[in-house]
Amino acid sequence: MNQGPASQTILVVGGGIAGITAAVEAAETGYEVILLEQSPALGGRVSAFSRYFPKLCHPTCGLEINYQRIRKNPRIKVITMAKVESLSGQAGDYTVLVKTKPRYVNEKCTACGDCAKATDVRVSNSFNYGMDKVSAAYLPHEHAYPQKFVIAPEVIDTPDADNIKAACKYGAVDLDDTESVFELKIGAVIWATGWKPYDATKITPYSYGASPDIINNLEMERLAAHDGPTGGKILRPSNGEPAKRVALIQCAGSRDTNHLPYCSRICCLGSMKHAVYVREQYTDAVVDIYYIDIRAHDRLEAFYRRVSADPQVNFIKSKPGHVEIEEDGTPVVCGEDTISREVYARSYDLVVLALGMEPSALTDTDAPHMGSRDDYGFIVPLPGDEPGLSSAGVAGGPLDVSMSVQSATAAALSAIQAVRKATAQSGALE
Amino acid sequence: MSDSNMNKSGKKKFVYYPGCSSQGSSKHLDSSLRAIVPALGLEMEEINDWNCCGASVGNIGGGPLPTTALSGRNLAKAEQQQATDVITGCAACYLNTHGANERIKADITLRGKVNESLSAADMSYEANLQVRHACEVIVNEVGIDKIKARVTKPLEGLKVAGYVGCQTVRPFANTESGGKYDTFDDPKFLDQFAEACGAEAVDFDLKTSCCGGSVAVISPEKTLHLIRDILQAAQDSGADVISTPCPLCQTNVEMYQPAINKKFGTNFNIPVVFYSQLMAKAFGLDAKKDAGLHRNTIRSEKLNILVRE
């Protein structure tokens, strides 16, 4: 039973494009919102994309507007490096335990960068999926919001930590920062926990990891990004040479009962976008896209037409059997071209596996109660479920960005309805 | 393994199914297995009066049910011996017997038909057995550390290319019933065996390529290139010997070397041994009686040293 007046506060878990949208839309409708993100900056997956299909525009463009909306809006409270530990109660009266990881940097940080100069320790750059290194005192990326530095746990309790602290003129470095757990009273929760790429090493025939020139679609985005490990050049990780013979393998994990039984929806278009990346950089490049069915919906069909009009982009209807590695490490894609019946073995400079989307919440072992989940781990509220829990974006199913924004806007409304209903009821109780 | 997989005494009892090749082309697999399994602390007795499993062409020759009945008879025999687990070292025997066993367990009508057939010899099968590959048993029941511990004569300096082949891992290695002991395309156990025996497992990426199987026996011209590639990769990886768990792989890759050299102008001379032969040797057992190393037709200095030491 509700104790006293219901909480009107909406908790959004996950600060990717869906979470940001849900938070902003709810706040701009007049509701208090707390936005939790487990990494040090908002933006989620899309912030690590170079460009969006089909417009080939930059995700930061839309994110910038959203960040401005957040900055302007006193109703939104953003908490980074935070995770939901547990959740109990019902609509209007949830008790949520939140755990935050130490950032070792407080609100006083001005992003001046003096701390980064104070250490030579370099740590793996998670924003670039470990393809390069950053200083142990780092800004997650140039467009990071909040624009606050982070200190890598690796250097804590080392002399470098003290140097870093000493270098900050503003008392922003807090080496005593610790994990903390606190409680929130919440009216409704929107799960926008997003996705992670399917573990490529589980698809053993595709030899991910056996050659540096076999990468995944997210790594390809970083290769194409101006602030990525290669400054935006599509180069072979093995030798830094231009990648001019490129294979893009669709359904790496998706549509496969041995891996992800569902279609991840975005991979076809994503790979066409990758084909454009390569062709923009090298006039003599040839890109082969291996696919089962091309899933380009509504206006996306036009992008498909546009890309397939390029004589140096080949669409090959074939799910490759395996990728072999030549002596010199060159990947060789082997399979059957189902239309010509040719059994091929073609070597490439670069092979990109279009990995499917797996709900992040799935493998989160200590995941709190999130409401109904389907067999794949997507959060899908069922008729009759308690109204206070909804999902936004890919947490609820494989969606592209535009659809995630739609679903997030709808989630904001259902959360608002839930707290309104709860308030009305608790009002009736008093 | 499921709890049902226990006999009255509540303990596992292993019986051994050698398979036909144990009396011919793969006597050295048989002898070495019979030596190392007890050495690793597992008792196993042979299935009484076992018969052929039907191999890969049984279906074609005799049809599905008779082939399944062949396995049915072996399993019924094993059950009569109060066994819980049937161990076999032969890939084809494992494929057929394990496959048949799982089908009989899953499909009641099939079980009925098999038992109806068995009844012709007053036999029946309750389908309480697990059929397991010797390699899976060594991985899951023994463990690599126990192998290490048992080694008395480490095979120092011996470079081994672990050639797993197909049916030892496909289609069961990565399934529940198959004991989930390794992957289909990139299994590690054979290299771990070699390393445990003190040898060096070389980087050999054709470990699950096909040697041609029975097609190699029937129409070698179609498959010799497959074996050539395997030998080439082994040679490039600097291997002294190729180690395999599979009788047909062992015979094909070994016996066809002269034919390949003739056809492709190569001069391969790479001994092909069973992992169990290497283990027997590393365990300090008899090179001939147990390891059966004298039965390998391709000889090399390294192999001879192995035999002598």
Added chain:
Amino acid sequence: MNNQILNPGVYLCGGCGIGESISLDALEQVAGKEYKVPVCRQHAFLCGDEGRALIEADLAAGNVNQPIVAACSPRVMTDQFTFEGTPAIRANLREQVVWAQPAGEEDTQMLANDYLRMAITQAAGTVPTVAAPEGEYSHTILVLGGGSTGLNAALAAANTGYEVLLVERDNQLGGWANKWSKTLPHLPPYRDPQPNTINELITTVEAEPAITVLTGSLVTKTEGGPGKFNVTLSQDGSSRVEHVGAIVVATGWRPYDANNLVHLGYGLNTDVVTGIELEELLTNESLQRRSDNKPAKTVMFVQCAGSRDPDHLPYCSSVCCEVSIKQALQIMQTDPAASVYVLFDELRTPGTAEEFYRQAQKAGVVFIKGKVKSVSADLGVTYDDVMLGQEVTLQGLDMVVLATGMVPNSTNPEIEPAENGAEQLLDDVNPNTPLSLAIKIIDNDAKEVVPPTAEQAQASEPVSAALPGGPLLNLQYVQGPHIPMLVDGFSDSHYICFPYETRRTGIYTCGPVRRPMDMAEASEDAAGAILKAIQSIEGAARGAAMHPRVGDLSFPKIGLDTCTKCRRCTIECPFGAIEEDENSFPILIESRCRRCGTCMGACPVRTISFDNYSPNMVLGMIDAVEVPDEFDEKPRILIFACENDAYPALDMAGLNRYQYSAFIRVIPVRCLGSVPLLWVATALEKGFDGIMLMGCKSGDDYQCHYVKGSALAKERLSKIGETLKSLMLEEERVTMAEISIADSHSIPDVIDGFVETIEGIGFNPFKGF
């Protein structure tokens, strides 16, 4: 109008390297000596508690009411430098001065000085804005279309506490959904066709007191704006006017006309049916064919019947694959012995719908990849069987089902087109010709009509093909009666990031009129549209702007005294916010306005201005820049940078410590569309050697949040040639750079490149005049 005098106070921050790089005392000189700013303080860490306390103290004491913070970019530390709800005026000394310039240099100091001068001038030109909502605001939402999307929209609004007026053209609610025998599965396990629940939905809606249902009704006229729309409705002859706050359009779709598909046998044989027609034949008994009611035991579905076909619908209708799978499953369920084939080119069952595909395969439905060539009168289907690698003619079929696509009801084909409707659509669907409509209207005295360009003509094809009929709302907007459209005749949206950002504030479309989608997605879309409708109502009542300048209370004020009635503002406003009175003077419908300032940029006589953003304010900032005479060899280049993309890119260049010429002076603008040529001309007269407009990508894949800002700027610049000639200046002095927000790395090249060009041309002869 609020004209209180402002007491500026200048606060100089020495942090983040500013103090080490430039002289704060010199800046204090500028504030104190040049501008006589009474209060000017320095602090080494202004955004810290102590620094802010400094400012708050002055505010409390009342000797300052307009703080000017010379520190970091206005894009950061916004919380720290917002006082009593009003953000301070900022001079960007960090990202765009000390982080991008060498320390201790004269040019760096000059740059900083100028930015402070510009900030002080900006403050002087800024009047605190006060919301001025007038009149009566309605909180009722009108939902147009009573199909499943509209019904869900109405319920979503009612469940959030808003009154709804649900208007349906037919005499009954439900739309196409009334015909569906079963619906697609959208809940786990996503496998089987679901019972159609449209009747339950209708009952719930009719029982909902907050919803007023009007069937057999049309909207014949729509006036006003968010919070105060006046909608004229006609119901069986009689008409009435309703006052509503926002409008949600859920007019849905109609099937592509199968009569255009004779090559697929439609019309040649009654047993060639469309998917829609099949729905009525699907019952719990086994399927019977239309011709002779004999059981249909062999049925082939032909996918993409009209869709993905340049001769018909260029786009994929998204739902047809799943619908055919549903129907195939229904046939198999009633007659497991039936032979059912689905002939497809690309089978599209995205996401969890893959389960549905597998379910159909499991049931024995045969899927054949192939391109259909023809369907003969005797039901022979000829196609390339690409998997078999041969052409196949399938004979002996009992029935052929054509999976026809979706055509959006962006217009109402049942009524007459409006006279200026076609022009508007042509203009809308072709972003490459942003001003085609404007040109026509502006040249309305000219005798001969401007012939449409090739691409206009091309773009107009699908419009006329797909969009017959009249406007849905018959908007009484100068810019035309239709809801703007994007591509393929689907309604407008800022596709990808902000799908609900439309060019008709307060009017939101959802469901298949926006994109081809199934009922489940449409009902979600309906909820989203309702949320935006609610926001627009509440925003309008507060006098606050909608996305993207959410909450902005300022709005353009039009001085009619000097207005020449050139109509540019009414035509160029991306949101049709400016109408005309009977004397064809412009009048602003405030609640439609999104505060981009495009009208300001359009006005040739600078009679349009905002309290906090005006021609005079910017002219003042231009004038505040100290332009050295040519003997100093220090050119000056003025950059107008869009605050949404180009300005952040400049900031990030600084963050990365990229160095570029110190000769530039940047003025952030709301949108390049808000830049009048007058500013450019004035800057040249003042002696600036070059002018650059930095904005986002225009054209088909435009990113402008005000739709056509950079396109308009381009258009205007193309006309500046004469102005320059009259001043005897080189055209190269004025340029435009398409800078995306991710271009921080190329900023130095763009800027230094232009500076080089200018130095090549030589100094502006007007210097010193």
Added chain:
Amino acid sequence: MAVSSDTSQKYDLGFARWVYQNVKGGDKLSMCMQCGACSGSCPIGTEMDHGPRKLIMMVRAGMKEAVFQSNTLWNCTSCYRCTVRCPRGIPVTHVVQGLAAKAVALGYASEVDTARFAHSFWWSVTHFGRTDERLVTAKYYFSFGFIAGIKKSLDNLKIALGMVMKGRMHVGLPHKVSDNKGLRAILEKATEIEMRDKQGGAES
């Protein structure tokens, strides 16, 4: 149900449905989405006229003759790559072998080497209960006729001798199961049951 004859009418599902019900693994065939992973994974796919992927499509298309005459049936090395990689869980290896078995049973394959080998093999099993590699091979070779048999044997004489030298080719009387009678009884019973099941007329 009787196997349909190869009708000129493509996609008559009679044959496909017969295969679904009567061929080992056939019940999963309808799940195939023609991705080609099977044919692309086959170690001697280049030896195959159609490969498993197209063979499955041909089954659907009712091309019975072409299916049973396809050399794909005889080139399967049973490596099971196709089976473990199939994204739709189809036991492709079993299907190919199952079709091969039917081809033999329906008399399409009397001249096919694999069929000859299979028969020699089964002969050994039924006679001794175990396979005697020497006899199987010999019988297989001689199934080509005496002269050809000699020739083929000579081709492989080196191998045979090598084996004998190393005691890996059994010489002397073949190994037998002691209860050969019982085994035969079982096999006869099984065959009888299989025939009985087909009274529904699985094969005609």
